Amino acid sequence: MTDQYSNQNVDSSLQPSIAFLDKQPLALEYAGVNLRLNLLIMLMLITLACALFYQSLIPLPKGLQSLLPNIILGLFAFTCVFCVYGYFSDKAKSYALRQLDLHYSSGLFFYKTVSQPITRIQHIELKRGPIERHFNLASLQIFSAGGATYSFEIPGLPVERAMHLRQFILQHRELLKHG
Amino acid sequence: MAEDNTISPDPLVGTDPNSPWQALSPVAIVYFTASIFKQLLGNIVYLIPALIFSYKSVLQHPFIWLPAILVIISLMALTACLKFKMYRYRLSQDTIEIRSGIFNKTHLHLPFSRVQNVKLEQPLYYRLTGHACLQLDTAGSAKQEAKIVALPLDFATQLKQSILSQKSATPQASNNDNPDEGEVLLNSRSLSDLVVHGICSNRIWILVGGLAPFYDNIMQSVSIEIEKMGLDLSERFNLDSHSTLEVLFTVLVLGLLIVLVILALSVVGAIVSFYGFTLSKIDDRYIRRSGLLTKYEVSMGISRLQMLIQKQDWLDRLLKRVDLKLQQNSASHTQDAATGANNKIVVPSITQQQSQDLIDELYPQNTLKQVIQHQGFTGISKVFIWRQIILIWLPIYTVTSIAAWSSQQSQWLFVTTAVFLFICGLVVLRWKRWGIATDQHFVYLRKGLIGVDYVCFNLFKVQQTQFMQSILLQKRQLASVRFVLASGAIKVPMLKQSLAYRLLDYSLYKVGVTEKSWM
Numbered sequence: 150m151t152d153q154y155s156n157q158n159v160d161s162s163l164q165p166s167i168a169f170l171d172k173q174p175l176a177l178e179y180a181g182v183n184l185r186l187n188l189l190i191m192l193m194l195i196t197l198a199c200a201l202f203y204q205s206l207i208p209l210p211k212g213l214q215s216l217l218p219n220i221i222l223g224l225f226a227f228t229c230v231f232c233v234y235g236y237f238s239d240k241a242k243s244y245a246l247r248q249l250d251l252h253y254s255s256g257l258f259f260y261k262t263v264s265q266p267i268t269r270i271q272h273i274e275l276k277r278g279p280i281e282r283h284f285n286l287a288s289l290q291i292f293s294a295g296g297a298t299y300s301f302e303i304p305g306l307p308v309e310r311a312m313h314l315r316q317f318i319l320q321h322r323e324l325l326k327h328g
Numbered sequence: 329m330a331e332d333n334t335i336s337p338d339p340l341v342g343t344d345p346n347s348p349w350q351a352l353s354p355v356a357i358v359y360f361t362a363s364i365f366k367q368l369l370g371n372i373v374y375l376i377p378a379l380i381f382s383y384k385s386v387l388q389h390p391f392i393w394l395p396a397i398l399v400i401i402s403l404m405a406l407t408a409c410l411k412f413k414m415y416r417y418r419l420s421q422d423t424i425e426i427r428s429g430i431f432n433k434t435h436l437h438l439p440f441s442r443v444q445n446v447k448l449e450q451p452l453y454y455r456l457t458g459h460a461c462l463q464l465d466t467a468g469s470a471k472q473e474a475k476i477v478a479l480p481l482d483f484a485t486q487l488k489q490s491i492l493s494q495k496s497a498t499p500q501a502s503n504n505d506n507p508d509e510g511e512v513l514l515n516s517r518s519l520s521d522l523v524v525h526g527i528c529s530n531r532i533w534i535l536v537g538g539l540a541p542f543y544d545n546i547m548q549s550v551s552i553e554i555e556k557m558g559l560d561l562s563e564r565f566n567l568d569s570h571s572t573l574e575v576l577f578t579v580l581v582l583g584l585l586i587v588l589v590i591l592a593l594s595v596v597g598a599i600v601s602f603y604g605f606t607l608s609k610i611d612d613r614y615i616r617r618s619g620l621l622t623k624y625e626v627s628m629g630i631s632r633l634q635m636l637i638q639k640q641d642w643l644d645r646l647l648k649r650v651d652l653k654l655q656q657n658s659a660s661h662t663q664d665a666a667t668g669a670n671n672k673i674v675v676p677s678i679t680q681q682q683s684q685d686l687i688d689e690l691y692p693q694n695t696l697k698q699v700i701q702h703q704g705f706t707g708i709s710k711v712f713i714w715r716q717i718i719l720i721w722l723p724i725y726t727v728t729s730i731a732a733w734s735s736q737q738s739q740w741l742f743v744t745t746a747v748f749l750f751i752c753g754l755v756v757l758r759w760k761r762w763g764i765a766t767d768q769h770f771v772y773l774r775k776g777l778i779g780v781d782y783v784c785f786n787l788f789k790v791q792q793t794q795f796m797q798s799i800l801l802q803k804r805q806l807a808s809v810r811f812v813l814a815s816g817a818i819k820v821p822m823l824k825q826s827l828a829y830r831l832l833d834y835s836l837y838k839v840g841v842t843e844k845s846w847m
């Protein structure tokens with residue numbers, strides 16, 4: 150160890166704790182966009198099932214024909230639960246940036262906070278799909294040396310914010326390395 | 329072809345950037361053949377079931393399979409020769425270049441400064457001619473490894489040393505005068521230790537599991553063989569003509585025989601991979617050498633050590649032995665995890681004291697011993713037991729019991745109940761083993777089932793932390809934490825929430841204030 154310091158007498162309540170992070174919400178649009186996207190996909194599936202049920206061009210197996218109404222009902226129920234849960238869990242996602250680390254919290258029933266020291270970041274990527282581009286959103290992917298399993302992504306950031314975060318992390322890392 | 333005899337004694341002196349491309353020694357053909365053969369075997373495994381079922385009809389047509397095998401063998405020989413012909417390497421002051429490949433040509437250019445690890449590998453056939461493979465690992469992906477396939481052994485060791493000394497000369501030149509003197513032997517394993525390791529290690533169960541799809545075929549052929557030998561098993565196990573005691577005795581003897589065979593195989597496996605094991609130290613590098621057929625040499629800088637694991641299975645516990653694992657980066661090297669060539673350094677079947685000495689050597693500031701002596705571990709919550717039993721094992725038990733009861737086979741109820749109670753006991757044991765402790769520099773974990781494992785890692789090596797809590801756990805003020813290191817992640821379940829926060833905060837703090845690199 151290069152520095153001999155003691156940490157014993159410091160009151161632990163004075164140390165910065167991840168229990169009291171200054172949590173920043175994701176972009177306001179994010180949850181809504183995601184909700185619409187999920188709804189769209191599910192509705193497409195339901196339409197497909199309905200179309201199958203009412204069409205008479207392709208003969209369906211008897212079992213499937215009689216099962217289809219149930220399948221459609223099931224899809225409806227799943228859509229409701231899935232979209233509501235998805236919406237609120239998207240709302241619950243947040244991130245926090247401190248001087249030395251980046252945190253990402255998520256989960257409605259299973260809460261989780263991932264803390265990533267900036268010096269341990271291998272590289273970061275800004276990802277923007279067509280939908281994200283349309284709504285001016287971006288995702289920030291963070292890779293550490295812990296391997297692919299432990300890389301994580303902060304979704305639904307406003308573009309400027311994401312760029313700013315990326316810039317901050319890159320500059321900060323350089324500073325820590327050479328400063 | 330053998331133009332490598334002109335190599336100067338000091339590998340890196342007199343090699344200018346435009347030095348000629350060098351060919352390998354012809355022994356390399358053997359190596360290429362062997363590796364092609366290995367690859368082929370790896371692919372053929374999937375054909376085994378088909379072969380087993382059709383070998384009789386195949387055997388009836390020698391005019392098909394004989395030429396086929398001949399063609400395959402000649403193709404293999406041809407590719408090996410071509411590979412050898414195409415392989416060229418070039419050394420200069422601080423880089424190595426390798427050109428290889430028949431159809432897919434690759435040109436590898438590797439500066440020595442990027443080399444993280446140098447491994448020497450000496451297969452059996454190279455020992456006759458005094459050659460070795462030199463493998464250079466980089467921090468990047470597994471594809472970026474360079475392997476010089478056949479070098480004269482002393483040249484390879486010299487080259488290794490010059491690469492290592494170059495590497496360590498750049499960051500801290502002062503404490504490194506002469507890398508090839510002052511090698512200290514830390515540990516060596518005798519044959520009897522390896523026998524103990526073979527008995528204790530569970531690697532054989534992997535084999536048993538891997539053979540599972542072929543059990544039916546094996547049993548069939550075995551019973552046919554037994555019948556040929558004049559034994560009638562069904563008669564032997566017939567309860568009408570033999571007393572229960574006799575049958576039981578036969579079963580016991582047969583079971584023991586199988587266990588003995590498996591144990592013998594396991595011991596052989598341990599001896600093959602760990603024969604002549606030594607762990608030694610030069611400056612800040614640790615070197616493992618072992619292997620009966622193929623000799624491996626793996627070296628690791630102390631700064632690359634991520635985590636120490638002292639493992640003890642139930643058999644180890646009986647024999648009072650432990651395995652000590654030195655783990656480094658695992659992200660890239662996973663392909664040859666089963667052989668002795670992997671990057672992990674395992675010190676097999678040492679005594680508790682030897683293990684403690686090694687831990688003290690590797691982590692001079694550690695207080696593991698004191699923590700163990702003074703019961704310094706904080707356990708996890710009892711909720712762990714209830715959750716495991718109620719959420720996982722109780723449903724399984726209920727379903728199987730109902731199934732047994734409804735199918736009029738109530739004697740199975742005793743079996744399911746016994747198994748359930750046994751598992752409950754194991755869950756309690758598991759809960760009891762879990763423990764965590766920290767001091768200024770390290771985190772110590774205790775876990776296990778019947779045996780006890782200790783994990784120890786330096787706090788500043790943490791790559792990422794995770795805090796996990798379900799709603800139910802939140803009500804009880806409990807949380808799980810996960811430490812992600814470059815060698816893998818470790819999750820500790822059901823700690824007190826305050827402790828979980830304190831642990832994570834402290835490790836983030838340590839990562840922040842420590843300027844040392846984790847590599």
